[in-house]
Amino acid sequence: MRPISNLLLACALLSACSGSSGDWRADAIASAEAKMRGLINDPAASFSHVDLTGDSATGQTCGVIISKVGIFTKQARFIVYIDGAGPYVEPGLGSSMSQADFDWAWKNDCINEGYKG
Numbered sequence: 001m002r003p004i005s006n007l008l009l010a011c012a013l014l015s016a017c018s019g020s021s022g023d024w025r026a027d028a029i030a031s032a033e034a035k036m037r038g039l040i041n042d043p044a045a046s047f048s049h050v051d052l053t054g055d056s057a058t059g060q061t062c063g064v065i066i067s068k069v070g071i072f073t074k075q076a077r078f079i080v081y082i083d084g085a086g087p088y089v090e091p092g093l094g095s096s097m098s099q100a101d102f103d104w105a106w107k108n109d110c111i112n113e114g115y116k117g
Contacts, residue, residue, distance in 0.1 A: 049117030
């Protein structure tokens with residue numbers, strides 16, 4: 001009976017681990033969206049094409065933020081790094097870096113890391 005108890009314990013532990021594996025991703029995306037809302041000072045901003053690339057230590061959230069500015073609706077790509085760097089938004093909805101630097105980061109840290117947005 002002992003091997004069966006060990007097997008049941010192992011299954012329970014694996015279930016607990018696999019059940020929480022999506023939590024860090026959802027938390028990272030929610031945190032990134034909150035940081036972006038703060039950066040552009042728009043608590044009503046919405047998001048599209050949001051994807052988390054990389055892993056829980058070195059990943060990043062990439063996507064598009066949409067904000068109403070006066071009578072206009074503007075959208076821009078953003079990157080927020082899990083390690084705390086950022087948030088970064090491309091010029092047009094705020095400017096945290098040059099367009100060339102943002103495009104380089106987007107290509108290397110989002111597209112090349114598997115962004116599917």
